Amino acid sequence: MPHHVDVHVGKRIRHRRWLVGMTQQQLAESVGIKFQQIQKYETGANRVSASRLWDIAASMEVDVGFFFEGVEAGQAAADAAAASPTKMPARGGPADLLGDKEALDLVRSYYAIPENQRRRLFDLARVLSDVA
Structure with missing residues (x-):
């Protein structure tokens, strides 16, 4: 082991x-x-x-x-x-968020979005997570 x-x-x-x-x-x-x-x-x-x-x-x-x-x-x-x-x-997220490939891919993609659009996406994600 x-x-x-x-x-x-x-x-x-x-x-x-x-x-x-x-x-x-x-x-x-x-x-x-x-x-x-x-x-x-x-x-x-x-x-x-x-x-x-x-x-x-x-x-x-x-x-x-x-x-x-x-x-x-x-x-x-x-x-x-x-x-x-x-x-x-x-x-409901993974215990090791930084060890999760999907989460890292999401973060990398998120920062590739232009800042003004990224802010709007962030606000949308916040609203959706509060609803869930």
Whole structure:
């Protein structure tokens, strides 16, 4: 069973990769490995060495510390979920919003909209969420 820190670091690699719009293949090529290895890192199946994490961070233009942000909170949430597995996240959203690809794609698309239209869309979304 993978260590919770390895799983967290893998999720943060995937999260950053999605944010910058990079594929697993592109990331793998930039650090000189096969994309299958990136898949294993992202799932926590394989532990990322310090030097490889350094290369990944440089490739995605982020500090190495980025991959460890929230590791304590992530463990606390995992412990709480294990104690109460039937508890639903607030407002029906995913428990790990930044780990959800659909949410990240939505945010990326949202910021691609011109500001005046984005404001109107935001107001509409707020009204719709209050109705639901």
